[in-house]
Amino acid sequence: MAGSANLGRGPDPEFIEPGGNTPAENFSACLTFGPFECTKRPEDYAWGKARAAAREGREEGGPAVLIVDIPDDIIGLAVDAWFPLTQGFVQFDRGPSLEALLTAWPRLEKRIMPFTDPLQ
Numbered sequence: 001m002a003g004s005a006n007l008g009r010g011p012d013p014e015f016i017e018p019g020g021n022t023p024a025e026n027f028s029a030c031l032t033f034g035p036f037e038c039t040k041r042p043e044d045y046a047w048g049k050a051r052a053a054a055r056e057g058r059e060e061g062g063p064a065v066l067i068v069d070i071p072d073d074i075i076g077l078a079v080d081a082w083f084p085l086t087q088g089f090v091q092f093d094r095g096p097s098l099e100a101l102l103t104a105w106p107r108l109e110k111r112i113m114p115f116t117d118p119l120q
Helices: 042-055 072-078 096-107
Strands: 004-006 010-012 026-030 064-068 089-093 110-114
Touching: 010 096, 026 096, 042 064, 072 089, 072 096, 089 096
Parallel strands: none
Antiparallel strands: 004 010, 026 089, 064 110
């Protein structure tokens, strides 16, 4: 999803994708059980990102999903009519939702789930 997350510092809205030229400006996270109609499943997205990195000659360690337990009150700051939970992901834009996420980030439970790409 958009943005990059550092395990210690949290999402970086200034992150620029390799080969890109504009900052992410937000951080998006899939809901645990979807729905995934607006996005691919998290593992599909990770496989695609890992394949693109490999094609471009960048070693990024392979596909993985960052799992973060974000409190409902912080998620609630990011949900509105344009970005309802029914789309299956939460977008933390600059402002109250991203600020709250960054403030809470050091205390949030996180784990990285690496996996093997079935096409590799």
